[in-house]
Amino acid sequence: MPELFNKEGLATCSVARELCSIPLGERIPTVSELERSCGASRGNIQKALVNLKEGGAVALEAHGQNGTLLTGIDYLALAAACGVDHITGAMPLPYTLRYEGLATALFTLLNTGDIRAYITFQRGSEARVQTLLDGSTDYCVMSRLALDDYLGRGYPLVEALDCGPLSYVGRHVLLTRDPKRSDWSGARVGVDRSSVDQSTLTARYFADKDVELVDVQYTHIVDMLKTGALDAGIWNEDDLHVRAASVATSRLEGMAAQDGNTHAIVVVRKDDALMGRLIRRLATCEQVRSIQRKVMENELPARY
Incomplete structure (x- = not known):
């Protein structure tokens, strides 16, 4: 393969990245099309295709007017051609x-x-x-x-x-100071807006309840429940900090399955x-x- 930072090397990297999006058995772009998409000269595009074939990164099969088909591809070799280490x-x-x-x-x-x-x-x-x-x-x-x-x-x-x-979390649960509480009017509920999961589940669960949302970092929810700064919060049951804490946990009743x-x-x-x-x-x-x-x-x- 050529040096990555000369014109031929840059063209080889650009062509390699273009070919990554082509399914096996499909036609690859023409040299003219690759010139435009890669911003390289015709000569360097042709050299790039030769480099990739000789380096074992791709296998190409010419079909005349029907174009050239991608018949084989080695993504590790393509990565090497692009300097990805x-x-x-x-x-x-x-x-x-x-x-x-x-x-x-x-x-x-x-x-x-x-x-x-x-x-x-x-x-x-x-x-x-x-x-x-x-x-x-x-x-x-x-x-x-x-x-x-x-x-x-x-x-x-x-x-x-x-x-x-179950590769990301087991399940999220409702954490509360008072396990018997059922009326959430005026409750202070922790929400971490940097976490789509925590903020989305919180918004869904308390959507029809008159609560005060308190901005927190999710790592502080348990401690804030224990000190009384929060009345409730939703968090990941896997967290050992949750399991060891003296706070009540319960399922998120009435919500759709958390599979996603x-x-x-x-x-x-x-x-x-x-x-x-x-x-x-x-x-x-x-x-x-x-x-x-x-x-x-x-x-x-x-x-x-």
């Missing part, structure tokens, strides 16, 4: 064994060959999405509920991998087809769940 992801804070297992799975599976994996931890999906969109990270993890919310607001995100039910909220989704930028394909090449739902389960059952130490 590491993958950085953003995850929620690893305060539960479930999150530790998920982090261990992604760290283990995405560390392969010449690629190294790194994980940053950030509170709230808003922060994780922002680091993804500004290019600081290559993927972020959120729930299906959160992804649907962002897509509904037009964010340029796309699902790379669904890790399956329990799925961990690995999300990439919509314009980064290479990263999405690479993640799916390196990790499957079954592999992620297997490693996560072993960490949760103390069969494997957490490593991330």
